[in-house]
Amino acid sequence: MSVDLQAQLRAALADVGDAALCVAYSGGADSTALLHALAQLPEARARGLRALHVDHCLQAQSHAWAGHCQAFCATLGVPLSVIVVRVQLGRGDGLEAAARDARYAAMATELHLGECLVLAQHRDDQAETVLLKLLRGAGPEGLGGMRPLRAFGPGRLWRPLLACSRAALRDYARAARLPTIEDPSNDDTQLARNFLRHQVMPRLLQQWPHAVDAIVHSAVLNRRAADALQARWLPELERLRDPANDSLDAAGWLALDPALRHPLLDHWLHAAGLRAPTTAQRQQIERQCHAQPGRVPCIRWRHTELRIWKGRLWAMPPQEAPPADWTIAWQGQEVTLPGGGSFGLQPPGARLPAPVTLRLRQGGERLKPMGAPYTRDVRDLFQQDEVPPWQRHTCPLVYDAGELLAVADRWASARGTALFAAAGARPSWRPCPAPARPSPIDSAPAVR
Numbered sequence: 001m002s003v004d005l006q007a008q009l010r011a012a013l014a015d016v017g018d019a020a021l022c023v024a025y026s027g028g029a030d031s032t033a034l035l036h037a038l039a040q041l042p043e044a045r046a047r048g049l050r051a052l053h054v055d056h057c058l059q060a061q062s063h064a065w066a067g068h069c070q071a072f073c074a075t076l077g078v079p080l081s082v083i084v085v086r087v088q089l090g091r092g093d094g095l096e097a098a099a100r101d102a103r104y105a106a107m108a109t110e111l112h113l114g115e116c117l118v119l120a121q122h123r124d125d126q127a128e129t130v131l132l133k134l135l136r137g138a139g140p141e142g143l144g145g146m147r148p149l150r151a152f153g154p155g156r157l158w159r160p161l162l163a164c165s166r167a168a169l170r171d172y173a174r175a176a177r178l179p180t181i182e183d184p185s186n187d188d189t190q191l192a193r194n195f196l197r198h199q200v201m202p203r204l205l206q207q208w209p210h211a212v213d214a215i216v217h218s219a220v221l222n223r224r225a226a227d228a229l230q231a232r233w234l235p236e237l238e239r240l241r242d243p244a245n246d247s248l249d250a251a252g253w254l255a256l257d258p259a260l261r262h263p264l265l266d267h268w269l270h271a272a273g274l275r276a277p278t279t280a281q282r283q284q285i286e287r288q289c290h291a292q293p294g295r296v297p298c299i300r301w302r303h304t305e306l307r308i309w310k311g312r313l314w315a316m317p318p319q320e321a322p323p324a325d326w327t328i329a330w331q332g333q334e335v336t337l338p339g340g341g342s343f344g345l346q347p348p349g350a351r352l353p354a355p356v357t358l359r360l361r362q363g364g365e366r367l368k369p370m371g372a373p374y375t376r377d378v379r380d381l382f383q384q385d386e387v388p389p390w391q392r393h394t395c396p397l398v399y400d401a402g403e404l405l406a407v408a409d410r411w412a413s414a415r416g417t418a419l420f421a422a423a424g425a426r427p428s429w430r431p432c433p434a435p436a437r438p439s440p441i442d443s444a445p446a447v448r
Contacts, residue, residue: 005037005164005172012160013043015149019156020115024107025051025080027069027181030120033169034161036178038118039076050079052110052117054103056087058095058185065181072179083110096191097302108153115155121146124166127215128196130222137279141263144223145216165212226263233260237268246272247312250289265313274304274315285313296389309388319390319432327359330398332423339394340432343408350425357399365397367404369411378407385410391431398427 021044023035035051038044053069055062066082073080085102089095111117126145133142148159161169173180189195204211236256240249248268253261265285266276277285281301288297288308297308300318307314322338332351334344335358343358345351365378382392387410398406398416405416408429412420420426 016116020048022115023051023118025053027065029173029180030169032178032180033172034120053082055084111153111155113154116158119159121159122161122164126162127212130215130219140222140226144226145219233264237264247314250311250313254289275302329355330358331355337394342430343396345425346428350423352423358396370414370417
């Protein structure tokens, strides 16, 4: 059995070229078998084989588990990094999803450029994933299950054991007498995957002994169908997407067949590090594409907001309203703005002759831009220049002695223009940045 697993991994190494290998190691039987088998292969060690362990701090024993993992890696001569994370609960996520997000975000940060994060997810995990996706109403992409290899952080995520059964991995661990950890949360059937594993799958296999084979075969067929559809919607994405601002043409997107429209939207969101919508949220987006001109519909779901403005779809992480009374003394230094974005002078290091005040919009502001014949409402300037509405409430306004001198780097009065010229600099506003989160992980199971 040990020879079989090592032979499978040796053959699978060809799929990732010369990439360095980093095993996601929880101390459970599956990841222990994977790490041990790879450690027996000189060609894996030659790639700088190492391991990562994530301590979620959700169990009283979690620190002891980290010590167990360090001791086992020491016996193998494999370097181990332990990452401590704090799982953010109470944001509408379940425990499984919140822990998964924290774990994968941490591992993406620790992964080296071009390195493969190697996961122990196997054939039985794949079957569970497909069933969970089916229960959530997924299409061909979701029902295709977990991909063996995909981009992840600065490197790639690799699942070389998707053709291997759970039983084979457990047999390997027993035969090699490997020390493993039993996480009691794996028996908590209030968690969706555990309920499926302990309550549903045994009964399915009683009635249909080849259920796992059939589900995995169906996943292969769905993956082929999803790939065939991708060959059609990917060119449409390039046609509909504006690379300057990463927005999508709403009418063009809505005109696509749903079989193309839905995976295109999901891919666009995932590429920005955002979540795909549920069926109900997707239907709401489609309805809001017909909203009256002048409205800016916003559809929100977990970690994501999608707005429809100027006939285009715009997606971003949730935007929090900044405090309206925010002010700061400013002389040109780079400032992080409430709600996102930054403001400073270019070139860096340039300074105004004396400090002025930065504040955010409160409504009713007026400015006479340099060279303009009359004073304008800042609101009208924003509309005329098509500044996205969600950026306007974090736009910095430059004041001196109660007089509005400039609106970010868009407009400045004659006095404001002279002030910047005296510093030999120009203002620079980078509005509402949307840092990408780690890509969603296909509802993959925990590393075990």
